[in-house]
Each structure stands twice: as structure tokens, then as C-alpha cells.
Amino acid sequence: MTFSLKDRLDASAAATEARLALALADAALPGERLRPERLMAAMRHGALGGGKRLRPFLVIESAALFGIPADQAVTAATAIECIHCYSLVHDDLPAMDDDDLRRGRPTVHRAFDEATAILAGDGLLTLAFDLLAGEDAHPDPAVRIALVRALARASGIGGMVGGQMLDLAAEGRFSGGTPLALAEDAIRDLQAMKTGALLAVSVEAGALLGGATADERAALLAYGRALGAAFQIADDILDVEGTAEEVGKKVGKDAAAGKATLVSRLGLPAARTLLDRLVADASAALAPFGARGAVLAEAALFVANRRN
Ligand code: GRG
Numbered sequence: 605m606t607f608s609l610k611d612r613l614d615a616s617a618a619a620t621e622a623r624l625a626l627a628l629a630d631a632a633l634p635g636e637r638l639r640p641e642r643l644m645a646a647m648r649h650g651a652l653g654g655g656k657r658l659r660p661f662l663v664i665e666s667a668a669l670f671g672i673p674a675d676q677a678v679t680a681a682t683a684i685e686c687i688h689c690y691s692l693v694h695d696d697l698p699a700m701d702d703d704d705l706r707r708g709r710p711t712v713h714r715a716f717d718e719a720t721a722i723l724a725g726d727g728l729l730t731l732a733f734d735l736l737a738g739e740d741a742h743p744d745p746a747v748r749i750a751l752v753r754a755l756a757r758a759s760g761i762g763g764m765v766g767g768q769m770l771d772l773a774a775e776g777r778f779s780g781g782t783p784l785a786l787a788e789d790a791i792r793d794l795q796a797m798k799t800g801a802l803l804a805v806s807v808e809a810g811a812l813l814g815g816a817t818a819d820e821r822a823a824l825l826a827y828g829r830a831l832g833a834a835f836q837i838a839d840d841i842l843d844v845e846g847t848a849e850e851v852g853k854k855v856g857k858d859a860a861a862g863k864a865t866l867v868s869r870l871g872l873p874a875a876r877t878l879l880d881r882l883v884a885d886a887s888a889a890l891a892p893f894g895a896r897g898a899v900l901a902e903a904a905l906f907v908a909n910r911r912n
Pocket of ligand 1: 654655656657658688690691694695707764765768798799839912
């Protein structure tokens with residue numbers, strides 16, 4: 605197959621942007637009374653017009669392995685992007701990471717206000733499950749329920765939300781401000797939950813949409829987990845080496861907070877070696893898909909080498 609990764613990333617980003625814009629329109633849906641203007645503006649600020657849309661790309665490309673066209677995967681892809689955007693809006697709040705800049709623009713609480721940003725995040729979180737419940741996510745209700753559960757588990761207590769809790773604890777928030785000296789395994793757990801779970805569920809969603817066999821689903825999940833771990837190490841390396849202009853947010857924050865990352869725990873050279881191994885693991889997991897896995901293998905390389 606010939607393809608350009610950039611073209612495929614751009615195509616899934618454009619499809620996601622259009623689906624998001626539709627879901628974030630001002631007109632109330634059946635069952636809603638009205639959509640407050642300021643809330644909608646804040647949700648659009650947090651969700652539209654930025655970001656790599658990596659998670660939707662993973663849903664769409666994983667579903668494509670099973671012959672599912674992008675327009676049939678885009679609703680589930682958009683649901684996962686809503687969760688991602690909500691997490692960024694809440695992560696940027698003063699009570700969390702207290703950031704002024706996200707995707708090269710003012711964060712939602714800076715552009716609006718804190719209470720509005722909390723509600724915008726809440727709105728994106730609930731919208732995700734609204735999208736998954738609809739028939740355009742998948743015609744089979746059993747698949748829709750499986751998607752809902754997988755996304756809830758990945759983004760909730762034992763996934764992203766739990767990972768964020770562990771991250772705040774690791775910073776020393778609940779222990780007098782002294783960062784916890786986490787062992788490598790504990791850092792891996794934290795990162796697998798905080799960022800890995802949502803990336804892994806993106807490929808799992810593609811497998812669910814595509815009616816994958818148990819073996820195919822396990823292969824994709826192994827890919828997703830390796831990719832998620834690689835993504836986080838790349839992010840930690842960027843925090844050390846990147847510039848705010850490149851990354852679109854403040855850098856050097858991990859070191860300033862004394863935060864335990866695999867880069868701080870292992871050192872840069874060993875972290876790079878681990879990153880290479882994770883990319884190789886991700887590609888190897890795609891073996892059952894043969895040449896059809898080339899797009900996702902290339903995506904793992906992109907994630908590891910990204911500069912934003
Ligand atoms: C607040 C419940 C809650 C969770 C927050 C995801 C997260 C958990 C925090 C984000 C903090 C952060 C910068 C984590 C590093 C990895 C990450 C998720 C980076 C941003 O994801 P990208 O690079 O962003 O995919 P774009 O802007 O491209 O969508």
C-alpha cells in the first residue's frame with residue numbers, strides 16, 4: 605500500500621474536526637432544553653481548531669485494518685477526542701497544572717474563567733458518551749455498549765483519572781510538597797493510566813468497530829500499550845529538550861516540579877533506548893496484519909520522533 609502518513613493524519617483530523625463542530629453546534633438536541641452560549645464557546649475553544657488528533661487517527665486507522673471506512677469510525681473517534689480535550693481543559697486548571705498556554709493558544713480558563721472551564725470539560729466528558737450511544741457510532745447496540753465500557757474504563761478510575769490522581773500524589777501534593785521518589789514500575793503504572801490508557805483504547809475501539817477476533821484485538825491492544833508508553837516518554841523528552849514554540853505549551857515543567865519521569869529516573873540515553881524498543885514492540889505487535897499494518901507502524905515512529 606502506498607500512503608503518506610501526513611495525508612492520513614490530516615484526513616482523519618479534518619473528519620474529526622467536522623464531526624466535533626457538528627456535535628458542538630449551538631442548536632439544542634432532542635432531550636436538551638437549550639445550549640448556553642458561553643458554555644458552547646468555551647467547549648469549542650477547548651476542542652476545535654488544534655491538536656494532532658492522534659487518538660481519532662488511531663481509531664480510524666485501526667478500524668481501516670478491518671475494512672471499515674473512515675466515515676463509519678469517525679463518531680467513535682470523535683468521542684475519544686472529546687475525552688482527550690476535556691482532560692486537557694481540566695489538566696490546565698489552576699488546581700491541576702495551572703497552564704496559560706495549550707495548543708499555542710490561551711487555555712480555556714484563561715480565555716474564559718475557571719468555573720466555565722470546569723463546566724466545558726464536564727460538557728465534553730458527557731458529550732463523549734452521548735456520541736457513543738448514537739446509532740452513527742455503530743449500528744449494533746452491543747458494539748456501542750462495548751465501546752462505552754471500554755472508554756469508561758480507560759478514562760475513569762483505573763485509567764486516566766486515576767493516573768492523574770497518582771501524578772498529583774507523585775508531585776508531593778498530598779505529602780507536604782516533597783515529590784515522591786517513585787520506582788520505575790510505579791512511573792510506568794502512572795503513565796500507562798494517565799496517558800497510555802486513552803491511546804490504547806483508541807486502537808481497541810477500532811478493533812471493536814471492525815469486529816476483530818480475540819487474537820486481533822489482543823495484537824492491537826499490545827500495539828496500543830507500546831505506543832502509549834512511547835508517547836509518554838517522547839513527551840517527557842520534549843519537556844526536557846523542546847521549546848515552548850515547538851510544543852505549544854510551557855516546557856521544563858517536570859524538572860521544575862521535581863517530577864519522577866522515566867527520563868529523570870533512567871537518564872536521557874536510557875530513556876531513548878527504551879523509546880526505540882517500544883517503537884519496535886509496537887511494530888512487532890502488528891505482525892498479524894501484514895502489510896496492512898504499515899500505517900500504524902509508521903505512526904509509532906511518528907509518535908516517538910514528534911516535536912510537538
Ligand atoms: C484532568 C482527569 C484529568 C486528566 C488529565 C491527559 C492528562 C490527564 C493530562 C495532560 C497533561 C499532559 C501534558 C500529559 C502529557 C501527555 C499528553 C496527554 C499530551 C497532550 O496530548 P497530545 O500531544 O495533544 O496528543 P494534542 O494537543 O496534539 O491533542
